Amino acid sequence: MRLATRSATQILTPQRGGFLRAGPWPFTHSLSWSAGCxxxxxxxxxxxxxxYLPNxxxxxxxxxxxxEAVIVKENAAALLGDELARAGAAGRRSMRIFxxxxSDPWQPVERKLRLTRQCLEVFVRYPDIDLLLLQTRSPTVLDDADRIAALPSAWLGMTLETDRGDLDYGPTAGAIRQRLTAIEALVAAGVRVQVAVAPCLPHSEGFADLLLASGAQRFVVDTFxxxxxxxxxxxxxxxxxRQAGxxxxxxxxxxxxxxxxxxxGAAVGWSAGGFAGIPPGRLL
Ligand code: SF4
Structure with missing residues (x-):
């Protein structure tokens, strides 16, 4: 895989419509430090x-x-610090960031570059933002469990599309069992966890009970x-x-x-409305 770096001019992308705005509590910004995943x-x-997106x-x-390639914004954390400072306290209080x-914040190159970790260290300085949803498929997130637990705005979204272990996710994305173990460890570390069954893949009869037993506080179910x-x-x-079967x-x-x-009785949302369904911090 090709790894390239570049210096960017912006890291927070305002959301004016689309998936992240289609819910009761919409996101205001997205944040990705790479093109490609x-x-x-x-x-x-x-x-x-x-x-298929321009990025x-x-x-x-x-x-x-x-x-086949990941092009990273090497100055992501510096930009984030500047943009959060510029937003001011009132602006940050309404910020809801996805x-x-x-891309995945804990994709393999994160262990080398630690750009997500650098961003988390910036977020620590700004505890007044309303929501930071960190969405991943990777058990590597456990490297940062304590940092996430220290952020009052943070939720960790773990994608878990099925309970079937025979799909070829490969070791980097995390096998289903590893992701379940990560969810349990994150909950134990005091992290608020939302499991995203997104998209929902063929699964066993016991999948719902497995999810309920995971300790996660919220769930989102989505389809292709x-x-x-x-x-x-x-x-x-x-x-x-062409290959789904x-x-x-x-x-x-x-x-x-x-x-x-x-x-x-679980807190569960459907598709876009579910993702943009975490109430503001003041209501939790
Ligand atoms: S983790 Fe998978 S679904 Fe998410 S951005 Fe990367 S390739 Fe796409």
Whole structure:
């Protein structure tokens, strides 16, 4: 995989519409320190919608496929410090940041560069932002469990699409069992955890009970059609649609999982409304 660095001029991207705004408590900004994602060659890379977005399309070298390169903003933490300072106390109190929508904060190169860790160290200086949702598939997040637990605004979103262990996520994305173990460890460390079954993949009958036993405080259930930002059109042209071996348009299993969690009394949301469903800190 090619690793390139560049100096950027902005790190927080204002959200004016779309997926992150479509809920009762919308996000105001997204934050990603890379174009491209080092988990792009694992199972999720087969359907990842980020490979169709300008952030990657205009950053890659000619002929490069998703997962073959990561171009990082080496000055991410410095920019973040500047932008949070410039926002002022009133601006920060309304900030709801999703990190990251187009890459994974704990993708493999994080262990080398520690850009997410540097950003967390900036966030420590600004405890007044309303929400920081850190979304990952990687058990490497445990390297920073204590730092996340120290942030009053932070929620950790762990993606767990299924309980089936036979899908080839590869060691870097974290096998399902490793991710479940990470959720339990994060909860034990005092981190607020939201599990994102996004997109919901074929799973066993016991998946809902496994989720309920994980200790996570919230859940989001999503599907390919509801969650790819194009009513399934992006997924239809993805490699997954040709190789899935299951009906990815069938929302029945996801609906039943949602109902199971809901009827058990869990805090659970559906798709975009679920992601943008964490109430402001003052209401929690
Ligand atoms: S971890 Fe997320 S951003 Fe990275 S390839 Fe998978 S779905 Fe895409």
């Amino acid at each position: 080092g988990l792009g060659r694992t199972y999720c890379g087969r359907y990842c919608y980020a490979q 990657w399309v205009f950053s890659r070298a000619e002929g490069e496929d998703w997962g 990190m990251s929508t187009v 059609s509801a969650g790819d930002g194009s009513d399934g059109a992006r997924t239809a042209k993805s490699p997954l649609a 299951f009906d990815w348009r069938d929302e029945g299993p996801a609906r039943r999982l949602y109902e199971h969690l809901h009827s058990a």
